[in-house]
Amino acid sequence: MRDKAAWQLEVRPSSTDTLVICLGGRWCVDQNPPAPDSLKDRLDASVRRVSFDASRLADWDSGLLSFVSEISKSCANRGIAVDSSGLPPGAQRLLAMAQAIPEQKLARRDRGPRGTLAHVGTATLEFFRGLPRMLDFLGEVVLSVLRLLSGRASFRIRDLWLEIEEIGPRALPIVSVISFLVGLILAYLGADQLKLVGAQIFIADLVAIGMVREVGALMTGVIIAGRTGAAFAAQLGTMQVNEEIDAFKTLGISAIDFLVLPRMLALMLMVPLLTLYSGFIGMLAGLLVSVTIFDIGIFEYYTETLRALDFRQFAVGLSKGAVYGAMIAFSGCLRGMQCGRSAEAVGHAATSAVVTAILLITIAASIMTIVYYQLGI
């Protein structure tokens, strides 16, 4: 079938300056028609005119059209006249339609491979361009918070509750699992070191202070950054794609007030609470390990834990939780609001939100740890 019906191509000069391209058989994409490049060598300076003879052509589709279109383009570049009257009428009309609108030269751009240096340069420039936008967003959020404090910011309380439910109760399972395992790791870590001085009872102190002050907040922050920060960026990014954010702007409603504030409040409220919960679960894991593996009595562990903890430890943990919550909300909403208008941009916004949030959380954690140490809290 294929052999019988496949394309045929023959080129013959009909007079001194005219080239006739004879087409025969089936010129369809599935017949793997020839490359027009093979003909371009024949279009030398002696040729002034190209015409076609399609009398033996059985069937055709885009395979023929793209071939002729390429030939026509080469001819146009070399000032050779093309006479397409020998082609089937339908093909002539489609080719004419394709040539009706000239190529848009401006649209072409250089996307060739770039060197490492260029990549580094672009990325650096992009980073420094991003900083003012970040500050701009921070400023808008601060203004929005001021409006909230003066009672002029408008958002729906229902949104706040929805966010609170989504961020808090629904995150309990994952926070439980991670906190339990981290508490277990801390207990083992402490047991190994404290065994050297025979003071294994201090596992209770290590786990309690470690979980409540630092690790609980940090783990919760990282979990919520991945869970909620990414979701915020994706939600706001999709709203940006759908022009929903623009709709707020044209109505004179602050998108920051309406979308960012409830999310930020919900996070600043729920992350400290989750931090408390995480600390509690971590201590439970420490207790379990100490009692079953290291032969420490339940009540011993309990009293030692109570002795280790005081209000300061809780205050430190809660304050860190609140700050991390704000960082997550800031990065998630920032990346969402900055999102471009495509599916790819939404994915990028979500990734970038998590990376930014974890970076900010770690920086904030370091600064707060140093400051609290210096203040002796």
Add this chain to the structure above:
Amino acid sequence: MPAIPHIEVRGLSMAYGDHIVQRGLDFVVNKGDIFVVMGGNGCGKTTLMRALVGLQRPTAGSVLYSGEDFWNAGPAAQQTLKRRLGVLFQGGALWSSLTLAENVALPIAEYTGLPASRVNEIVAFKLALVGLAGCEDLYPAELSGGMKKRAGLARAMALDPDILVIDEPSSGLDPLTARRLDELIMELRDSLGTTIVVVTHELASILSIGNNSIFLDSESRTMIATGHPQDALKNGHPKVRHFLTRGGEGSPPPRNDSSETP
């Protein structure tokens, strides 16, 4: 040209859960038809399109392509049928992480195994055909709505499909571009013999390009007219005339469903 049935729809019903969108649709689209699916907003035009192109299983009835039942065919047969089908979605549905050229090239490269240079030539021709020559390297996000739609058409035509299903071809296009698109659709039918199904409520398009049609009614939830749109305009169901004259002629749609006698 003798009428050869290309798409046959028999007793088709579509529903979302308990909500029936359309029921009892029976029509035939002949080879080389430009078949217009008309109807007001929310009457189920797009749902019908989704059932035709294999995106949504109808609750009852069958869709036959050249006699082959799509929804009762095996996965492999469905795949073969889908290959002969080009679809242009309402918003263009271009893949945003690919350039225009890559968008059009993907189906060609996937199905034909042509060398890359040949694929690029076909892509260049398809884009030129829809008036986007030279826009190969642009990303969909850099295009206007009308350009996206035209690029979507170039992708739908990539494999020279036997059947082209187009959802709202001219909405959001300026009148000149819309007319050019209509001309292109007719030219595809005339020169390549493509069967074209157009879902639209653009009156100018309906009356100028369609040679067969159905009218979906949202109140009785079924089709109330078939045939040439010009005939429907002259002596069709009052509701259809009402629609095709933008409310100028025919009776306003009656409020009561039971008063309807088809």
